[in-house]
Amino acid sequence: MSERDDRILTPSQLNTLARDLLEGAFPLVWVEGELGNVTRPASGHLYFTLKDARAQVRCAMFRPKSQWLKFQPREGLRVLARGRLTLYEARGDYQMVLDHLEEAGEGALRRAFEQLKARLAAEGLFASERKRPLPAHVRRLAVITSPTGAAVRDVLSVLGRRFPLLEVDLLPTLVQGDSAAAQIVSLLRRADASGRYDAILLTRGGGSLEDLWAFNDETLARAIAAATVPVVSAVGHETDFTLADFAADLRAPTPSAAAELLVPERRDLAVRLRHLRQRLVQLQAQRLAQAMQRLDRAALQLNAHSPQARLQLLRQRQHEAGRRLLAQWRRTLELRRQRVQHAGTGLRMQAPASRLAALRLRLQSLRPHAAMARALQREQLRLRALARSLETVSPLATVARGYAILTRRTDGALVRSSAQVQTGELLDARLAEGALELKVEKREG
Known part of the structure; x- marks a missing residue:
């Protein structure tokens, strides 16, 4: 009993397994058939059946895809659909969820387009590594398009409004028909070889796959990839893709958008120029201030090392040394004079005349008598002898x-x-x- 219980599934689980098997086995399929039971509710989704004489399959195309359809789906219309197989679990029915739908008349062209696209992509013709960046400022532009179409009017109007200084050369050509691709290739190669242009724009308005077929030409795709000048492609509406778009260096969704990508808005450019001018003035002021500071430092260094400054410094040092020497000499002279005066005073005090004068004063202070007089006379004689002896050795x-x-x-x-x-x-x-x-x-x- 337990072994059988392990194999029992709920309807939801079974549907999930079936859905996973369908989506894994059929990742993407193309189906051609006749429309039936076409309904489009208020949600904007599109529901119908694709059928032939013996079978039918339910299909759903949700709003983000269905709103870009180029035709009105109706009963009995033969179409070519691309989508993935899945399971609508609420009813247990399998269905296709579509991402592309076109009238069956374009089916052969679509298959040829996909095959050529795959082959050129395998060669690396569409690789992002080989694409050239647009120049920062396009000065001369070649516009290859029909001279009477709406695309050229849109492009010239946007370019004139955004950047009137741009030089634009219109290279007129057919953009539809058997000879259109050859004319476009010829003009592209001539414009690229002239060396006159900074960029080349290929453009035309929208249309069916057959109308745009000239831009799916293999020779044109290879010419775009081989060009040395950057090529911008703006073919058809936003949902239209051509081989020229894949080979170009830049793909724009519309002709007007291409013009906006090629040139700046003149108001934005004016604002940028004002900012750059202000920045330039600020940088010039900073550089000038720095240069003046360097000049001041150099002048100070030059003055410090100039011969005149050094000579003036030496003169100041010489003057200061002379002043100190003179002061020292005066102090030494005064010291010598004091010593000489002191020595002279001492010498005068020891001179015989001074001592004799002192003795006379002493004698006068005493009352002489005869003995003292004789003694005094003897002393005087002896003093005179001593004075003579002293004067002899003085x-x-x-x-x-x-x-x-x-x-x-x-x-x-x-x-x-x-x-x-x-x-x-x-x-x-x-x-x-x-x-x-x-x-x-x-x-x-």
């Missing part, structure tokens, strides 16, 4: 005879020998009357 006496007393200026030491001084050293010479400042130029002995 340096002042020696100086008075034409000699001088030499002392070193730096320490006041008495100079008795030439070995005590160096060449260039400063000396002071004490004379009988006055003093001299001397500098040793040469030393002997």
Whole structure:
């Protein structure tokens, strides 16, 4: 019992299995048949049956796809449909969910289109790696189209409104019929070889697959891929696709959209130019300020290293050194003068005349008597003898005879020998009357 229970499925589970099998086995199919039971409710979806003499299949085309149909589906119309097989689980019926529907008269062209598209794609003709980017600014544009169609009016109107400075050359050609493809190829190659244009636009208005067939030509597709100038294709309406669209460097959904893609809006360009001008002014001001700063620094460095500045600095240093030397010399001279005055005071105090004057004052303060007088006389005689002896050994006496007393200026030491001084050293010479400042130029002995 348990083994049989494992195999029991609910209707929902069975339908799910059936749906998965259908969708996995038939990923995408083309079916040609006659329309029947056509209904289109308020939702916008399209429901009908495709039938032949012996069978029929239910079909559904939901609104996002059905609203772009180029014809009105009606009973008995023969069509070519493309879609996926699935299961409508609510009724347990299988059906097709379509993504494309066209009248059966276009079926052969559609199959030829798909086969050629697959072959060229396998060769890499439609690969994104080989597509050339449009230039940032198109200056000259070649427009290959019919001179009387609505497409050329739309293109020229949009280009004139958005960017009147663009140079546009209209290269008139047939866009429909047996000779149209050859004319388009010829004009494309001539425009590409001229070197005059920055971009080439192929365009025409909408139409049936047969009307657009000139743009599905294999030679045209290869000429577009081989062009050195970027090619823009805008053929038909947004839902129309041609081999020229796949081979072109850029596909536009409509001719007007192609014109908008090729040139900027002049108002947007004016705004951008104003922003760029402001940015340029700001950058110029910044660069000028930076240049002025560099100039100021260079001027300061130049002034700091100029000969005149260095000479002025040396003069200031020399002046300062001279001022300090003069102050030091004056301090040394004053010190020497004080020492000489002190030595003179001490020497005068030890002179015989000074001592004799002091003794006289002392004698006058005493009351002399005969013994004292004789003693005083003896003392006077002895003092005179001592004075004579003192004068004999006194340096002042020696100086008075034409000699001088030499002392070193730096320490006041008495100079008795030439070995005590160096060449260039400063000396002071004490004379009988006055003093001299001397500098040793040469030393002997």
